Amino acid sequence: MDNNRINVYEEMIGLCQQYLIDMKDQDSWNEVYFQQFEKKWDDFKRLIASVPTEPRSEEEREQEFIHCQSLFVLYQSIIDKMERQISQLTSQVQGVRQSKTIMNAYYGMGRAEQVAYYFDEKK
Numbered sequence: 001m002d003n004n005r006i007n008v009y010e011e012m013i014g015l016c017q018q019y020l021i022d023m024k025d026q027d028s029w030n031e032v033y034f035q036q037f038e039k040k041w042d043d044f045k046r047l048i049a050s051v052p053t054e055p056r057s058e059e060e061r062e063q064e065f066i067h068c069q070s071l072f073v074l075y076q077s078i079i080d081k082m083e084r085q086i087s088q089l090t091s092q093v094q095g096v097r098q099s100k101t102i103m104n105a106y107y108g109m110g111r112a113e114q115v116a117y118y119f120d121e122k123k
Contacts, residue, residue, distance in 0.1 A: 004051050005048065005051045005053075005064065006060075006063060006064065006067065008044055008047050008048050008051065009048075009064065009067035009068070009071065010067065011044060012041070012044045012071055013067065013070050013071055013074060015037065015040050015041065015044065016071065016074035016075060016077075016078060017074065019033065019037045019078060020074065020077060020078060020081070022037075023078070023081050023082075023085075028085065028088065028089070029085045029086070029089055
């Protein structure tokens with residue numbers, strides 16, 4: 001049995017589960033968690049690709065298929081959560097832009113000082 005491959009899938013499942021927990025604890029986007037997740041995920045993908053595929057029994061293929069399905073569901077959950085966080089960030093940025101526009105319109109903030117120059121004709 002190709003235990004190495006199954007073990008890597010199990011570690012990937014654990015990584016996804018931990019990242020979902022980390023995302024749940026954070027109300028907003030956390031770049032550090034995402035970069036750590038992405039690096040580990042890429043390492044696991046390279047590891048899976050480097051494990052030679054050997055003939056497997058039906059049971060082993062079924063086990064691998066189940067792990068892949070679990071990974072798909074977890075990964076999709078991560079993507080859904082990220083999309084919600086991105087949507088929240090977008091709304092927050094739009095709110096800040098609106099506030100800035102209102103402040104500029106009513107209070108003149110952000111304007112460069114204007115100085116009037118008058119030119120008289122020489123007589």
